[in-house]
Amino acid sequence: MPIWKRNLIVCWFGMFVAGLGMSQIAPILPLFIHKLGVENTGSIAQLSGAAFGITYMISAIFSPIWGQAADKYGRKPMLLRASLGMAVIVGCMGLATNVYVLIGLRLLQGVITGYGTACTTLIATQTDKEHAGYALGVLSTANIAGSLLGPMMGGFIGDHVGLNDVFYITGGLLLIAFLATAFFVKESFNREDKKVLRFQELWRLVPEKQLTITMFITFFVITVALYSIEPVLTVYVTSLLPSGHTHIALIAGLTFSASGLATIFAAPRLGKLSDRIGPHKVILLCLLAAGILFLPQALVTTPWELMGLRFLLGLTVAGLTPSVNVLIKRITPAAITGRVFGFSMSAGYLGVFGGSVLGGQVAAWVGIRYVFIVTGALLLMNAIWVYFKVYRKLNNGEKGLAR
Template sequence: MSTADRVQRRNLVLLWASQFTNTAGLMVLVPIMPFYVQGMGVRGTAEVQTWAGVAIAAPALALTVATPLWGRLGDRVGRHWMVVRALVGLAASMVVMAVASNPVALVVGRLLQGTLGGVVEAAQAFASAVGPGDKRGSALGKSFSATAAGSLTGPVLGGALVGAGQLDGLMLAIAAIATLLAGACALGLRDPRAARPGTRPAPQDRSRRPGFWRTGFWQVPGAAPLAVAAVAAYLGVYGLIPVFAEHVQRGFPSGQAGLWVGVFQSVTWGATLIASFWWGRHNDRAQRPVRALAIAATACGVSIAAQALPLGAAGLVVLRIVQGASFAALAQSLFFHVGKHAPEERRSGCVGAANSFLLAGQSAGPLLAGPMAVVLPTHASIALLGAACAVAGLCCVRALRGEHPHRDHDRAEVLTG
């Protein structure tokens, strides 16, 4: 095994562990946020739901603004330092949330998590930016699988500890693990290209380099329709979460609704975990990430809209598997396309800007789903959220005009050896 291969493998291990820790920590609180807020003394259904919704959306809202700025800074000081920074931010925010005694302090901790954290975003930007051209898709697929694994593990830990009042200790433990991982990433994360004999970073033309606030994202082929697609797809997927719980509660016995929501959630993320690897390898082979994004967004939309039908447990399990497998392609395909078309000196900033559109949809979905569910029947809300993902698929079809696999620089490198 060459030195570059060893560096790449070490990078993937560190990034996977970092993303898993971050996502598991987030998902410990998200599904049980209403109960956690109630434990702080908040009373009344409206008050509890309001504070829980704000706390859930806070990190994504902060990340929407902060991610492209951190990505642009990563292009200047080194991408691995952004992963280290995100882990330190995660640790700090976990401490704040662990000692929070009221919902205001909890929201402050969540905002801190979004502003200084963003482990998943930093790790995905690193993987898409420095992954070798012929293996960038696989690197992104493996990296994204950590998010799915964390989303499977987090709710189990949260559900097991919420009744015992041990969530504070768990959050402090996550903070300690994040701190240790930050040290490991500071020492171990390296650009694998630097390990290749005779390879030196390309000099940057400072006179042509954009300012700190400009990432160059809009120079990526199909940037505008892909930005709309990112917002619409994640709005549909994440807007479904609160609506789906209400849908299950109405369609299943009241005493079993919580159990079934957990089952459907686990099935979805299990499919995402498995499919993440396949989509990564597929993007490496086909070099058509926008086409993959179009197919996945459309399949996601159809599977979500169909969940409004009275299909029973078996039908919902099938649809959630399709949804999870399709969802696995969304972020990594977008990052793959942006990463291979963005200039080297702007790559992290461009990936960060692309991720901001995903985060915008991720935060808007849950915030809009509640009021929409009040105005519309639950099945109509689910159908509209599915339609949002279908719109994302149409936008990707529009962006396909900018995808030229045979002209791609990375593919040329692969073909020429």
């Protein structure tokens, strides 16, 4: 088996476990905070929001730092650091005696982050150009698959075993990811840049500054779009069902899963397509299709219509993150790939936070249906910008970057 395929399998498992851990912990946070002694419903909501959001905010700050360390020391050491650190920290959450210890551990989880950045950088730099799109497409399904299974697994363990055990089991899985990385990931790393660069010096080494900024903003918009719907989707599904319906949680779960299942199916195929026709074309087409598909979701009258549109949306979203990563790889010198991917991941973490805030605020001020309209409009505006700043530039003579 080629080394890049073996690395891809191990990184897929690690990112799957990381996604599983993040998503299975989120639904039980309010219950665990209540168990730690917080009785007031409003306080539980506030503290749950703080415990959830602080990890992403701190991750956005530290992701470029760990990206720089990956360029300096290698990507495998960063995978080992992040997986072992997360295993210890998440496991310790099950031992928390009060909510402030829990929030402190969530903060540390944000500090120790970097597994996804190191995985993406390793696969991008160790995979040959002909297979990079496919490999990054497959890798992008790992976090999605973990996020799909996480809430169900977390709820099942919390109900049938215990809330603390959710953290212990997640920590154990991350420890397995650490061991798999230690024994099976192979990296031939040669540090190309011996000097520690300040941001200004790093930025001077980026040859395609405008394209790089456009990709950062596009990745931010993609994650905003994905997470703007999450806070309101269950409420929206409830409004589409007859009063007194007894299977709201199941139908809401299926609606959540529809786009993720489609993404898992389509991401490797669209990754191969970006290898063949160029990632800039896939990004533009998928942004346009995703923006258009968000709009009719505001007009549905049944959950089944919404579910179908969410599945189609997942097919388009599948082409976005892998193609953005492929294009960033192609326009970035190898010596600074980790740091650039670190900034890209920061944009994604900020998008998670921004999307959650946007969806909640739009729903509160003008109604849930307008969340879909605003999100669709945001994607379409991004598509127009990508057309002028990326597509036309790469199509008009700069074939080396396009392919």
